[in-house]
Amino acid sequence: MRAWRFESSRVHHFYFEEESFGMSEKRQTEESGSENAFASKVEQVLDKNINPALQMHGGWVKLAKTEGKDVYLELGGGCKGCPGARMTMRYVVEDALRKVIPELGQVIDAASGH
Numbered sequence: 001m002r003a004w005r006f007e008s009s010r011v012h013h014f015y016f017e018e019e020s021f022g023m024s025e026k027r028q029t030e031e032s033g034s035e036n037a038f039a040s041k042v043e044q045v046l047d048k049n050i051n052p053a054l055q056m057h058g059g060w061v062k063l064a065k066t067e068g069k070d071v072y073l074e075l076g077g078g079c080k081g082c083p084g085a086r087m088t089m090r091y092v093v094e095d096a097l098r099k100v101i102p103e104l105g106q107v108i109d110a111a112s113g114h
Contacts, residue, residue: 038101039066045100046073050093054079061093069105071097080111 043063051060058078065072073093079085086109094107 035066035068038069039063041101042066042071042097042104045097046093049100050096053092054088059088061089064110069103070108071104071106072108072110074110085109 046061046063054060054075054077059075059082060077060079061073061075063071064074073089075082075085075089079088082088089107089109097107098104
């Protein structure tokens with residue numbers, strides 16, 4: 001568990017510090033009103049900022065669907081079935097998404113519904 005916390009901290013710091021997202025991306029998200037634009041923004045953050053970190057461990061995350069501002073995400077690769085998958089979803093993926101997309105609703109694991 002201690003190793004996971006250390007690695008998670010390093011990954012989070014490297015990929016998810018506010019400077020890496022830029023304030024203009026945050027403003028663009030606030031201005032976009034359509035659900036399609038919202039889904040595109042979520043996918044952009046996943047592809048640009050989150051998946052590179054997960055790929056270091058052979059995993060990935062993708063957007064399954066959106067319902068309003070709620071997002072359903074699917075973990076795969078090395079993340080699927082991993083004992084730390086739930087913590088990864090909450091403390092890495094969700095936290096990073098909320099930094100860029102403040103209007104984000106619930107983040108739900110598409111596989112488990114939680």
